Structures are given as C-alpha cells and as structure tokens.
Amino acid sequence: MKMLTRIAVLSSIVGLVSVADANGQNPVIRDQYTADPTARVFNGKVYLYPSHDILAPEGKGLRPDWFCMEDYHVFSSSDLVNWEDHGVIVSQYSAPWVDSNTYSMWAPDCVERDGKYYFYFPANRKPVEGANPRRGGFGIGVAIADAPEGPYVPQENPIEGIFGIDPSVLIDKDGQAYIYYSMGQIFVAKLKDNMVELASQPVAIENLPDKGLKEGPFVFERNGLYYLTFPHVENVTERLEYAIGESPEGPFRMAGVIMDESPTGCWTNHHSIMEYEGQWYLFYHHNDYSPNFDKNRSTRIDSLFFNPDGTIQKVVPTLRGVGVSSAYAQIEIDRYSAISGSGAEIAYHDTTNYFKGWKTILNEPGAWIRYNKVGFGEIAPKSVKLNARSKGASVVELREGSPNGTLIAKVKVAASSDWNLAVAKAKKIIGTKDLVVVFKKGSEVEIDWVQFE
Structure with missing residues (x-):
C-alpha cells in the first residue's frame, strides 16, 4: 500500500539523528536498521545485539x-x-563456516559466563560439495570475546547438532546453560560448560500452538517461573506470545499474548525482555523507517509489567518509548505520548529518505500534542526554541501536563516556507514534567523539534 506523504495520526499507531543524539524515543537507533533486538545487562549497562x-x-x-x-x-x-x-562485531565474511553469498545473519543473542562473552548467531552454512552438492542449511555459530562490545572471534564451525535459527541462551541459577532455537518448531538443548557444544540432544518443546509460524524464542526466569516467549503467526502477521513453565525444559503451558499484531501490517515482530534498575522492558522491532517494505525493521523499547500471579500485562506499542528526555536536547514531539483527536498529525520529512524522521503538523486552534517525561533538572531554563515553519504567522503555547496546564511559554512563528528558529522566554519550570504543545491561532504550523536553553 502506498504511504501518503502526510500521515493522519491515530492513537493506535505506533528520528535521522546520530545514535548519540537519540533522546528516549522510538525507534531508538536512527541511522541504520536494527531488527530482532536482544538486550542484555552487562557490568551495569544495557547492551543491544540486533540483526542488521x-x-x-x-x-x-x-x-x-x-x-x-x-x-x-x-x-x-x-x-x-x-x-x-x-x-x-561479526560479519558473514569473518565467520569461517558461513556462506557469504546468502546474507542470512538473522536474530542473535549474547550471554556472559566466567568473564567471557558468547555471541550466538544463525546463518547459512557453506554449500556441501562433492557427488551430491547442496546448500549447507542454517546453523548456529558462536563468537567469543573478553568484553561485551568485543572484539569477537568466531569459532571455526557452528554448533554441531543444531539446524535452525534465532538462538536464545539461558544460564540457569544452578549454572546449567540451555540453548533455544527455531526451525518449524521451537527446540531446547543443554549446553556444555564450554558454551559451544551440546550436552544433550535438541528436543521440540510441546504444548505450543500447532497452527502458524513459530520462531524467535527468548527465554528468561523470574521468581522461579520460566517464560518462553516467541513470535507466532496466529492470523496474518506475527504477534508476541508466551508460555510459562517451572523448569527451563518445561513442560510449558501457554499463558497469553505480550503484544498484538502490528496495526500497520509489519509481518514480523522479534523481541527480548530484560530487567534494568528495577523495571522490566520489552525490546521489539517495527518498520518505522521503511513503511513500504517491512523487511527493514528498527528497534523500539517499551516498559513491561507483570500481574501479581506472574502473568504478563499486554504491552501497547508507543512512539514515546522509555526514559527521561533532556529538556536541553532536541525533543522530537512527533514521538508523542498523546495527541488531540483532530487538528494534529505527523508526516515524514522526506519520503525519499525516511531516516530524516518526522514533523508535527498543527492546523486547528486548540489542537495539541503531549510528550511525557521531560527532564529540566533543578535550574530553570531561560528560553525555548522551536524549529518550525508556517505559511502565515501563528502562535503556539507550551504548557505543563495538559492542554490547559500551567503556561511555560508562548511562541510566535513567523510566516516562512523555510525552517526557522522561533524563540521565546520560558517561565520557571524544574524537575521532570510532561510537555504539551498547543496550537493557539494563525496558519498551519509544522514543528520539527523543541529545545530549552
């Protein structure tokens, strides 16, 4: 379906800046595609291992x-x-066993054991030659490093006995490591202490849905329960589902849906789940920077919560994402938390280069867009600037919390077809606040970003 240049924003639908400039908004990586995100906590930091x-x-x-x-x-x-x-950290050219003509380095994982970091990745093996030449088929390899960011050294051969994709590795509390992967079904096997050989034969996990594609397992433990989470095509596109068991090998029982199918039709969704500083998070992907081709995906993050009985509350995808955005960095309000029912919409800056991100369009008095969790710190800003343009003179207000909240600034945007900075004095505001931009009067206005000084 052809994507229109201007996209009417619906509350059900869930920018190019450098990675270092990312400001707590989805997608989180903005200069390249990052699919199948596996997130791990090592040495107090979060490490993200996506496919590319x-x-x-x-x-x-x-x-x-x-x-x-x-x-x-x-x-x-x-x-x-x-x-x-x-x-x-690893490429199809650096792994000796990989067929570098296949470009098939799909969803990976990484774990730490005894100070070593083991990066697991699937790819097509080199073709089998001889009297009966054939493709090598998918294997899962391991690359090893002394630090989570590498350098990684791929092993000479893939793990013997595995034919599949999408590895996920769990090291249980007793030290036993397990590898999960998919190929038609989802399999589990024990790993030896060296983390590169199987200690048991792979076994297909039972009690999972028979209908539709299952792939991309990610397994974690919480409060003595083991969560087998995976994408599943129940209808047309993948949704994220999960099963719960009391041991790493099961038996598992289906427990529900973590995230529904994409509202915009992205065929895949692949994910990981982790806890960081007391909060659980869901990492997943969507084709934000490739609206007309859903094989180019980008990583998103949203908060995840559990019910008292251990079941997972369904996650609704957001544009805002997680974390506190600095008031003194460029805030792209098009990654909104909420938006008015009319008079506000977003559009791509450039449909020939989607990595240039989006803009906010306000064209009706009273229309608004809200961006949550803006950090002002303990020293109030003196001014605010908008990168904006308007066909005619217009006025927007910045308010705290709601469209009728405390006024922070009133900004006049001059008539211009070019992007210009509109600057206004800011009233005292400190701490972490929700920011609301309200269209007050005048001609339609487009806003790229907001920044306090």
Whole structure:
C-alpha cells in the first residue's frame, strides 16, 4: 500500500539523528536498521545485539523482496536514551563456516559466563560439495570475546547438532546453560560448560500452538517461573506470545499474548525482555523507517509489567518509548505520548529518505500534542526554541501536563516556507514534567523539534 506523504495520526499507531543524539524515543537507533533486538545487562549497562537489515545488493542473485543481513553491530546505553554504536562485531565474511553469498545473519543473542562473552548467531552454512552438492542449511555459530562490545572471534564451525535459527541462551541459577532455537518448531538443548557444544540432544518443546509460524524464542526466569516467549503467526502477521513453565525444559503451558499484531501490517515482530534498575522492558522491532517494505525493521523499547500471579500485562506499542528526555536536547514531539483527536498529525520529512524522521503538523486552534517525561533538572531554563515553519504567522503555547496546564511559554512563528528558529522566554519550570504543545491561532504550523536553553 502506498504511504501518503502526510500521515493522519491515530492513537493506535505506533528520528535521522546520530545514535548519540537519540533522546528516549522510538525507534531508538536512527541511522541504520536494527531488527530482532536482544538486550542484555552487562557490568551495569544495557547492551543491544540486533540483526542488521540492509537492502539486497544488486548482482548477488538475492531476492529484492526478502530479508538481507550481512553483519552485526552492538550498541550500549546506561540510560536507555543515549546509545553508542560499537561497530561491527561479526560479519558473514569473518565467520569461517558461513556462506557469504546468502546474507542470512538473522536474530542473535549474547550471554556472559566466567568473564567471557558468547555471541550466538544463525546463518547459512557453506554449500556441501562433492557427488551430491547442496546448500549447507542454517546453523548456529558462536563468537567469543573478553568484553561485551568485543572484539569477537568466531569459532571455526557452528554448533554441531543444531539446524535452525534465532538462538536464545539461558544460564540457569544452578549454572546449567540451555540453548533455544527455531526451525518449524521451537527446540531446547543443554549446553556444555564450554558454551559451544551440546550436552544433550535438541528436543521440540510441546504444548505450543500447532497452527502458524513459530520462531524467535527468548527465554528468561523470574521468581522461579520460566517464560518462553516467541513470535507466532496466529492470523496474518506475527504477534508476541508466551508460555510459562517451572523448569527451563518445561513442560510449558501457554499463558497469553505480550503484544498484538502490528496495526500497520509489519509481518514480523522479534523481541527480548530484560530487567534494568528495577523495571522490566520489552525490546521489539517495527518498520518505522521503511513503511513500504517491512523487511527493514528498527528497534523500539517499551516498559513491561507483570500481574501479581506472574502473568504478563499486554504491552501497547508507543512512539514515546522509555526514559527521561533532556529538556536541553532536541525533543522530537512527533514521538508523542498523546495527541488531540483532530487538528494534529505527523508526516515524514522526506519520503525519499525516511531516516530524516518526522514533523508535527498543527492546523486547528486548540489542537495539541503531549510528550511525557521531560527532564529540566533543578535550574530553570531561560528560553525555548522551536524549529518550525508556517505559511502565515501563528502562535503556539507550551504548557505543563495538559492542554490547559500551567503556561511555560508562548511562541510566535513567523510566516516562512523555510525552517526557522522561533524563540521565546520560558517561565520557571524544574524537575521532570510532561510537555504539551498547543496550537493557539494563525496558519498551519509544522514543528520539527523543541529545545530549552
């Protein structure tokens, strides 16, 4: 379906700045595609290990309408807001056993044991030659490092006895490691202490849905319960589901849905779940920067909560994401927390380069958009500036908490077809507040970002 240049914003639908400039908004990585995100906490920081979607290179005999991945990056953050890209850690050219013509480096995982970091990744093996030549099929390899950001050294061969994709590794409280993966079904096997060999034969996990694709398992333990979470195509596209068991190998019982199918039709959703500083989070992906091609996905984060009985509350995808955004950085209000029912919408800046992000459009008096959790600190700002433009002169107000909340600033936007800075004095505001931008009067106004000084 052709994406219109201007997108009417619906509350059910869930920017290009550098990674270092990311400001607690979805997607969290804004200069490249990052799918299948696995997040882990190492040494007090969060490390993100996604797959890396690219467009299929021409002349390689690849399907232009399919997934294409040739390497992995790792990112880290101490606040889930600002992310550092540590660069490529493994590629199809650095792993000796991988067929580098297949661009099939799909969803990975990484765990730590005894000071070593084990990065698990799937890819197609090199073709089998000889009297009966054939494709090697999917295997799962391991690369090992002394630090979570690498450098990683891939093992010479994939794990013997595994034919599948989407590895997830759990080290249980007794020290036993388990590997989960998918290939038609979801399998589990024990790993030896060396973390690169199987200690048991893989077994298909029972009591999961028979109908539809199942893949991408991610397993974690909480309060003595083991959660087997996975994408499943119950209808047309994937939704995130889970089963609960009392041991890492099950038996498991289906427990519910973590996230419904994408409201915009993105076919896949792959994820991980982790706790950081007392809060649980869901990492997942969506085709935000590729609205017309859902094989190029980007990582999002939203908070996740449990019910008293241990079941998971369904997560509704948001644009705002998580974390506190600094008032003194550029706040892209199009990654909103809430929006008025009429007179407010968002649109892509440039439909030839979606990584340029979005803009907010206000065109009706009283229309508003709210952006939660803006951190002002203990020293009040003196002024605020908007990167904005308007066909005619217009006025917008910045308010605290609600469209009728305490006035922070009244900003006049001059008539111009070019983007310009509109500056106004800011009234005293400190702490962490929700910011509301309200269209007061005048011609339609477009806003790129808001920043306090």
